[in-house]
Amino acid sequence: MEINKDDFINKLEKGLKELNIYYSQQHLDQLWQYYCFFKKENKKYNLSSITKAEEVIKKHFLDSLVILKHLDLREKKRWLDIGTGAGFPGLVLKLFLPGDSFYLLDSSAKKINFLNQLSYKLDLQGIRATHGRAEDLARVDGWRASFDHVSSRAVASLNILLEYAVPFLKVGGSAFFYKGPEYKSEIEAAEKALDLLDAQIKTSIKLDVPGLEAERYLLVIEKLKESDEKYPRRAGIPNKRPL
Template sequence: MRSYLQDEYHLSKEQLDQFELYYRLLIEKNKVMNLTAITEEQEVFIKHFYDSLTISRVIDLTDTQKLLDVGTGAGFPGIPLKIAFPHLKLTLLDSLLKRIYFLQEVGDSLGFKDVDYIHGRAEDIALLSAHRENYDLVTSRAVAKLNILAEYCFPFVRIGGDFVAMKGAEVEQEVLSAKQSLYILGRASKEVHPLTLPEQMGQRNLVVMKKNQATPKKYPRKAGIMKKSPL
């Protein structure tokens, strides 16, 4: 399991040890709360850890400072990216407090610095001046459709920054349906990068969207409105 990370991303022994500790913490906590349906070690390392690090193929993370992971859940992709690129100033945002407590436990165990753990809903936190248009890179593996996900995430991205949505194999229709929302939320340009996970563990697409103008102040709307009337 370590070899895929080491060969592709040239991690140190200390970083690989951090991934193994993260795995153990994840599996132990998963016994008492629902964090992941994937628990077999090789699958976790490829479908969660390796998959998270693929963002470094499409974004120059050595030149990225502030990263926000929206709807981070069990910490993907934020925590794997922080392990591999420890200089990142990481913010993990999730609406479930129990998950935030788990993420804090992981961060403490891994010796992280410059990590903020925020309990809240994206549509509320995005209205706060400390977070609005404040991040170089925003990521999300959330299952929402791209036109809705963009409204959650783009308000956090600074002008000139990027939003990367991690999607499965079928993404063409989502990207087409999101064309108007990307224009409204930041005159955003987009690129879709397909990739294949090792050991035939699936196809993925990284949708990279660059924000070129400020997001209008009326966005994001409340979650119910977004879902009822998506952009």
């Protein structure tokens, strides 16, 4: 291990304080356990190329958490994280929103296996990791039109992501997409998808992740009406022929 627990926690606390995020000793311990397990199992489960402690703190943990201050925390919510990978942002958000229920979805069985073991180690309740493709699950009862929020980071461009995500949302629900500086051109290219899926961009927010030079943005999408049942199209089609 290239860093000890005290140094890891010092760096993590510094970032959380800069983000103005309320945290407890339990959060710090859980994120340390998360980091250790992620680091140990990274190769086996092919998780991420970012593995140095400082980078994991900034690019995975703080980047996942930076949206907390933009959420309405008054009511408990049901979340879906599409293409969650090693749990970013879904599992990290769950630690800070313990009363919300989280569904983590990924098309890689290995990653889901990792997340199930991690959830067990952290003794988390109200979290479920599922192996599958968004296009398939969005047609299943109990998944379609049943989430208050969908999150997704680094999975696809906006026009594709909308077709994956919007059918999962309840009418009035919102999706949170983590994006880079190219988000404006993605919005332009997604005009037709927004129209066909009866969704609108509620807001775009510049995110400040402490110590991160890369520009980060949050796109908040609102679902306006029930989705046409032809969406999403068959698995693979949204990516091959985006709306």
